[in-house]
Structure formats: C-alpha cells, structure tokens
Amino acid sequence: MKYVVTGATGHLGSQIVRALAQLVSPREITLGVHTPAKAAAFSQQGMAVLPLDYREPQTVTAVLQDADVVIYVPSKSHDSFSRVTEFENVIAAAERAHVGHLIVMGFIADQANNPFDLSAFYGYVPRRLAASNLSYTILRNALYADPLVPYLPELIERHNVIYPMGDASLSFISLADSAAAFARVAVTPALWRQSTYTLTQQRSYTMPALAAVLSKVAGQPIGYAPVTLSKFADLYNEGNEGHMLASMYAAGSQGLLAAVTDDYVKIMGHPAQTLPDFLAANVTK
Structure with a gap:
C-alpha cells in the first residue's frame, strides 16, 4: 500500500504522520x-x-502518483481564492x-451563510469532490x-475570556485526536462508505462554561x-490574521461553530478526549 500525506510538517500533518506510522509500516x-x-526525522x-x-501541478502529480490513499492537508493561506486554486491542482x-482514495481536511465553518473568511473554501470542498471521479472522505x-x-x-x-461570541457556544477537538481519526480512516476502507465525518468532542462550550474550565x-x-469584533481583529492582527480570526468568531456568535456529533466514536470506538482532560494534561501550572 502507498499512503501519501501532504502538508506533513505542519501542526496537523505531522501528527497524522505519527499516528499513521503506528498503523502501517513507515516504508508505506x-x-x-x-x-x-x-521532514528529515520522518525520512x-x-x-x-x-x-x-x-x-x-506537476510536483503534486509526482507525489500522488499511484497512491492507494492520499491525506490532503491544505496549506496555511488566509483567503479562499488561494485555497480553492490549490485544491483544484x-x-x-x-x-x-x-x-x-482521497481524504480531505474540512472544517465546521462551511455553511452557506457563514461569514468566516475561509468558509467559501470549506463549502467548495464537498461540492467539488462530488463533481469529481474520485473516491473521497471529508x-x-x-x-x-x-x-x-x-x-x-x-x-x-x-482575567477574562474575550472572544466576541455572545451566548453562542464553540465545539473543540484536539490535534492529536483529529490526527488519530485521519489515520484510522486511511487504513479502514469500511469507513469510506460515509463521505463526511465531523470530528468533535462530546459537548460544546458557551463562553462562561469555557471560562469555568479554564479557571479550574x-x-x-x-x-x-x-x-x-473590530477590537478582537486589532488585538490579534499579527501576520495580518486579525480579520480572519474575527470573522471566525463572527461565525461562532451565530451558532455556526457549535456542532457536536458522535462521528469520532464511529471512527475510533471511543469518545474524543474532553476539553478539561486535554487542558489538564497539557497545561503546566
């Protein structure tokens, strides 16, 4: 078998590689x-x-040539046009x-009415895949x-969480849990019968609830x-990311980032790590 992972040195991609290497030979x-x-350590x-x-495109074709399974992790660009162009390639x-079989990273901010800067790309992904001749999972x-x-x-x-979210809630997943799910889907053809999975923990959090977890x-x-929203964009505009980040919380304030599903359990056979457990394991006091 030939498994290909793109974006393999990024935050998610590198964890996918490590998770996949626990399931198949590194030489695959x-x-x-x-x-x-x-990527010297992986080599x-x-x-x-x-x-x-x-x-x-020629470099993409060379990497993907005759792959049994490809896991595509998009590049970190800040506009939908760049990502759609990349995805077309x-x-x-x-x-x-x-x-x-092609496995594609999606995001829950893909609704038609979502104001997130990259929602156009994430909404484009399932429609474009449906029009292709490829076997795929999102x-x-x-x-x-x-x-x-x-x-x-x-x-x-x-002394405060400052996300401009109002009364709406946010849903989370850890990079490690997401990566584990990508790897498991890659090696389990039976899971390909469902074209789209949404990876979440078992609950979402309003901002007061999130603040309570962080306080503990x-x-x-x-x-x-x-x-x-404008203040948030100004505060976090390093790398010109302010508008993109603010637009994400604009989506969140409309309840568009609150999805909770049991898809992670379907894939892994157990729930994703809870947010309190994840933070407790990773925060050094």
Missing part, C-alpha cells in the same frame, strides 16, 4: 512537503519524502495520478483545542468579558 508512507529538510524512519508545491493531480474538524494552552497565560492576565485548570478566576 510518502510525504509531500514544501521543504523536505524539515530517517524510512518514509519517502518528496518536494511538493501546490502551485506547481490537487483534484486534477489526484485524477491524473489514479489515486485510490473529515470536518471542530476548532482545535491546542491553541488554548499557550493562550491561557494571557487569559489569566486579562489555571487555578485562578477567569470570567467572560467579550470585546467587539
């Missing part, structure tokens, strides 16, 4: 990466590492390369829980005092 795994040197385990530039390459992630860990000291200093983990009181 091929990695498509922008900078092969960053030393026996994995094939090939250069991949989503803007150059991946679709065309997958068809030319005779890929057996794994829609909830919000990653992981960024809450480095963010906690700032929340302690502010931090051992200090954290409340909820939301700022405006």
Whole structure:
C-alpha cells in the first residue's frame, strides 16, 4: 500500500504522520512537503519524502502518483481564492495520478451563510469532490483545542475570556485526536462508505462554561468579558490574521461553530478526549 500525506510538517500533518506510522509500516508512507529538510526525522524512519508545491501541478502529480490513499492537508493561506486554486491542482493531480482514495481536511465553518473568511473554501470542498471521479472522505474538524494552552497565560492576565461570541457556544477537538481519526480512516476502507465525518468532542462550550474550565485548570478566576469584533481583529492582527480570526468568531456568535456529533466514536470506538482532560494534561501550572 502507498499512503501519501501532504502538508506533513505542519501542526496537523505531522501528527497524522505519527499516528499513521503506528498503523502501517513507515516504508508505506510518502510525504509531500514544501521543504523536505524539515521532514528529515520522518525520512530517517524510512518514509519517502518528496518536494511538493501546490502551485506547481506537476510536483503534486509526482507525489500522488499511484497512491492507494492520499491525506490532503491544505496549506496555511488566509483567503479562499488561494485555497480553492490549490485544491483544484490537487483534484486534477489526484485524477491524473489514479489515486485510490482521497481524504480531505474540512472544517465546521462551511455553511452557506457563514461569514468566516475561509468558509467559501470549506463549502467548495464537498461540492467539488462530488463533481469529481474520485473516491473521497471529508473529515470536518471542530476548532482545535491546542491553541488554548499557550493562550491561557494571557487569559489569566486579562482575567477574562474575550472572544466576541455572545451566548453562542464553540465545539473543540484536539490535534492529536483529529490526527488519530485521519489515520484510522486511511487504513479502514469500511469507513469510506460515509463521505463526511465531523470530528468533535462530546459537548460544546458557551463562553462562561469555557471560562469555568479554564479557571479550574489555571487555578485562578477567569470570567467572560467579550470585546467587539473590530477590537478582537486589532488585538490579534499579527501576520495580518486579525480579520480572519474575527470573522471566525463572527461565525461562532451565530451558532455556526457549535456542532457536536458522535462521528469520532464511529471512527475510533471511543469518545474524543474532553476539553478539561486535554487542558489538564497539557497545561503546566
């Protein structure tokens, strides 16, 4: 079998590679990466590492050639046009390369009325795949829980969660749990009969409920005092990401990031790690 993982040195991609290597021989795994040197540790385990530039279709085709299963993790671009262009190159390459099955990372912010900057891309993914000749599975992630860990000291200093969410709630999944689900779907053809899964923990959190969890983990009181969307964009505009981040919470305030499903249990046979357990295991007091 030939398993291909793209974006294999990114936050999610690298964890998918490690999870997949627990299920199949490393020599069955091929990695498509922008900078092969960053994948040296994987290469030393026996994995094939090939250069991949989503803007150059021939490199994508070369990486995907005759793959039995491809796990596609999009690049970290901030606009839907760039990602759709990239995805079109991946679709065309997958068809030319005779890929057996394509697994695509999705996100719960894919509704037609979602104001998130990247919702157009995530909404495009299932429609474009449905129009292709490919066998595919979409794994829609909830919000990653992981960024809450480095963010906690700032929340302690502010004494408040400041997400502009109103009374709405957010759903989470950890990178490790998401990666484990991607790997399990990749090696389990029976799971391909369902075209889309939504990976979440077993509950979502209003901001007061999230603040209560963070307070317990931090051992200090954290409340909820939301700022405006424009203020949030200004506060977190490093790398020009402010508008994108604010647009995500604009979606959240409309209840569009609150999905909870049992799909993770269907895939893994047990629930995803809860948010309190994840934070307790990863926060150093």
